Amino acid sequence: MLDLxxxxxxxxxxxxxxxxxxxxxxxxxxxxxxxLSVGQEAVPVGVCSVLRDDxxxxxxxxxxxxxxxxxxxxxxxxxxxxxxxxxxxxxxGGSMHLFNRxxxxxxxxxxxxxxxxxxxxxxxxxxxxxxxxxxCTFFGDGAANQGTLHETLNLAAxxxxxxxxxxxxxxxxxxxxxxxxTSDMERTKLAVAYGIPAERVDGxxxxxxxxxxxxxxxxxxxxxxxxxxxxxxxxxxxxxxIIMDNRDPEVARMWTEEKDALKGLRERHPxxxxxxxxxxxxxxxxxxxxxxxxxxxxxPEPELNHFRKxxxx
Amino acid sequence: MMKHISYLNAVTEALDxxxxxxxxxxxxxxxxxxxxxxxxxxxxxxEKYGRRRVLGTPISESAFTGLAAGAAISGLxxxxxxxxxxFIHVAMDQxxxxxxxxxxxxxxxxxxxxxxxxxxxxxxTREAAQHSELLxxxxxxxxxxxVVFPVTAADGKGLMKSALRADGPVVFFESRNVLYKKQDxxxxxxxxxxxxxxxxxxxxxxxxxTYGYGRYKxxxxxxxxEGEIDAEVIDLRTxxxxxxxxxxxxxxxxxxxxxxxxxxxxxxxxxxxxxxVVEEGFGALKKAxxxxxxxxxxxxxxxxxxxxxxxxxxxxxNAAAEMMN
Ligand SMILES: Cc1ncc(C[n+]2csc(CCOP(=O)(O)OP(=O)(O)O)c2C)c(N)n1
Numbered sequence: 001m002l003d004l005x006x007x008x009x010x011x012x013x014x015x016x017x018x019x020x021x022x023x024x025x026x027x028x029x030x031x032x033x034x035x036l037s038v039g040q041e042a043v044p045v046g047v048c049s050v051l052r053d054d055x056x057x058x059x060x061x062x063x064x065x066x067x068x069x070x071x072x073x074x075x076x077x078x079x080x081x082x083x084x085x086x087x088x089x090x091x092x093g094g095s096m097h098l099f100n101r102x103x104x105x106x107x108x109x110x111x112x113x114x115x116x117x118x119x120x121x122x123x124x125x126x127x128x129x130x131x132x133x134x135x136c137t138f139f140g141d142g143a144a145n146q147g148t149l150h151e152t153l154n155l156a157a158x159x160x161x162x163x164x165x166x167x168x169x170x171x172x173x174x175x176x177x178x179x180x181x182t183s184d185m186e187r188t189k190l191a192v193a194y195g196i197p198a199e200r201v202d203g204x205x206x207x208x209x210x211x212x213x214x215x216x217x218x219x220x221x222x223x224x225x226x227x228x229x230x231x232x233x234x235x236x237x238x239x240x241x242i243i244m245d246n247r248d249p250e251v252a253r254m255w256t257e258e259k260d261a262l263k264g265l266r267e268r269h270p271x272x273x274x275x276x277x278x279x280x281x282x283x284x285x286x287x288x289x290x291x292x293x294x295x296x297x298x299x300p301e302p303e304l305n306h307f308r309k310x311x312x313x
Numbered sequence: 314m315m316k317h318i319s320y321l322n323a324v325t326e327a328l329d330x331x332x333x334x335x336x337x338x339x340x341x342x343x344x345x346x347x348x349x350x351x352x353x354x355x356x357x358x359x360e361k362y363g364r365r366r367v368l369g370t371p372i373s374e375s376a377f378t379g380l381a382a383g384a385a386i387s388g389l390x391x392x393x394x395x396x397x398x399x400f401i402h403v404a405m406d407q408x409x410x411x412x413x414x415x416x417x418x419x420x421x422x423x424x425x426x427x428x429x430x431x432x433x434x435x436x437x438t439r440e441a442a443q444h445s446e447l448l449x450x451x452x453x454x455x456x457x458x459x460v461v462f463p464v465t466a467a468d469g470k471g472l473m474k475s476a477l478r479a480d481g482p483v484v485f486f487e488s489r490n491v492l493y494k495k496q497d498x499x500x501x502x503x504x505x506x507x508x509x510x511x512x513x514x515x516x517x518x519x520x521x522x523t524y525g526y527g528r529y530k531x532x533x534x535x536x537x538x539e540g541e542i543d544a545e546v547i548d549l550r551t552x553x554x555x556x557x558x559x560x561x562x563x564x565x566x567x568x569x570x571x572x573x574x575x576x577x578x579x580x581x582x583x584x585x586x587x588x589x590v591v592e593e594g595f596g597a598l599k600k601a602x603x604x605x606x607x608x609x610x611x612x613x614x615x616x617x618x619x620x621x622x623x624x625x626x627x628x629x630x631n632a633a634a635e636m637m638n
Pocket of ligand 1: 112139140142167343372374396403
């Protein structure tokens with residue numbers, strides 16, 4: 001069963017993390033590309049609530065939420081995004097290349113569709129070693145149009161590999177609305193074509209995401225092969241830093257006000273998520289985040305000699 | 314008469330003029346029909362030419378590159394755009410085994426007038442390993458392509474016009490560091506032929522060959538050295554075919570060859586320049602030629618690491634000083 005307070009904590013943390021990253025970016029302290037997942041927090045938190053440390057996640061360019069939900073490593077994530085030696089990829093990767101092997105996070109990815117078959121490889125490694133772990137990939141609706149997804153689904157189904165495909169269907173890819181890029185919006189049909197069970201899920205309802213992920217992982221761990229979730233959500237921020245899009249303000253208002261994942265969770269469980277509980281969680285999150293940011297800012301940049309030795313340059 | 318416009322405006326002008334002249338030319342790539350693409354690299358063209366000739370696509374590099382190949386064999390002249398050069402890897406079969414080879418495989422009967430536009434090539438912007446690739450040597454190595462890398466607004470316009478009129482596939486690299494840089498571009502029809510380098514600074518002590526954004530770093534280095542070393546700076550502009558006449562004429566004069574590039578050194582454009590000069594003009598050399606390049610490693614994120622890995626003007630100055638000793 002999903003621990004609602006825990007879910008609320010991590011969803012709040014991811015949202016605050018993204019807002020903090022944005023302000024660091026605006027101040028010029030955080031450089032490079034920055035893809036924020038504000039509004040989509042229920043997806044990684046719901047899915048990762050049923051994953052174990054030995055289950056492996058492959059992620060996308062928009063990966064902070066996935067990383068935080070899977071690893072709980074706030075400190076390593078922010079330090080990486082600030083290019084510090086203490087970052088989870090030692091300052092070599094930045095926002096688009098987070099990594100944490102011990103916690104089963106096998107990489108964010110700068111190439112759309114690039115992580116999908118790698119998750120199949122992680123699934124295969126579990127199969128090969130006879131463990132009941134899972135390889136899970138998050139990918140956007142835009143990435144669903146890459147050949148890698150189609151090839152991977154077929155191969156996963158063919159070999160009955162323990163593979164979970166989570167389409168984070170946020171209605172837009174960079175500046176392209178999904179209906180403009182996709183001939184059939186129903187992404188579950190992709191799975192049907194390969195004989196893979198699939199569900200469409202309300203991605204702004206963490207309980208529904210967790211329940212669907214529970215059904216999916218139960219199926220997969222029984223050795224029955226892959227599963228696909230088409231999770232509907234909404235990306236609140238622009239694609240990346242400065243790239244703007246022309247989305248309907250009324251639709252944006254509906255998602256940010258009426259369908260907001262945190263607000264919905266509070267309203268559905270007023271007896272558990274009382275205002276005292278949520279205020280306490282928010283204060284804990286703020287404190288943890290601020291100390292992670294402070295530690296990262298105080299941390300040294302990657303040591304040049306170490307870099308030279310490691311990579312032979 | 315000159316006008317002062319950005320690199321991208323100049324290239325867009327070339328596209329516009331040639332699309333008006335030649336009905337067979339069309340553009341294809343992600344988001345091209347939405348506000349002129351993410352870099353505003355085709356601004357105004359969808360409004361003027363419509364969605365038949367400015368074809369926005371899903372994130373499906375392999376499919377839209379193949380579409381361009383098939384359209385080209387069928388008589389059209391596609392310009393295929395990749396948001397970043399790194400993304401062309403997804404389409405590499407269509408690029409390397411299909412577009413590059415079709416003409417030869419089918420005995421010269423399959424035309425392939427495709428322009429592959431690598432919109433935001435470059436390093437130095439903290440975009441890390443998968444958004445910082447400099448791939449020009451890959452395409453120069455593959456038989457079948459002409460490769461150009463203009464980095465001024467005028468060269469952008471002039472070389473795009475030549476690329477759009479070329480018979481075979483042209484890989485058109487564009488530096489992300491100059492996309493919005495405003496420079497003088499001649500009014501009216503302006504064409505820069507493929508295969509012509511430019512001497513951008515005259516000098517007598519040493520020939521400094523460069524290309525891409527290296528042009529600006531080489532010019533910086535040349536002014537840092539001014540008074541001590543008088544460097545002649547050459548921007549290749551076209552990497553294949555390489556303008557050896559211009560390079561050799563300069564080496565004959567200076568007797569020293571230094572090549573500066575932002576790409577990694579192994580099997581690179583710079584190595585090729587040196588090979589050609591050694592083979593074709595060894596007698597003119599007073600010193601062993603040298604290549605200053607970025608380090609042989611992918612681009613790391615952190616600023617101090619990226620600056621260490623990427624070739625900097627100071628590296629050029631140091632190498633030049635050593636060569637003058
Ligand atoms: C192969 C490749 N093509 C294009 C891009 C540029 N790009 C980065 S993110 C993105 C949109 C991705 O959309 P989607 O998969 O729906 O994920 P979202 O951004 O919505 O989370 C694009 C086009 C890329 N990084 N890799």
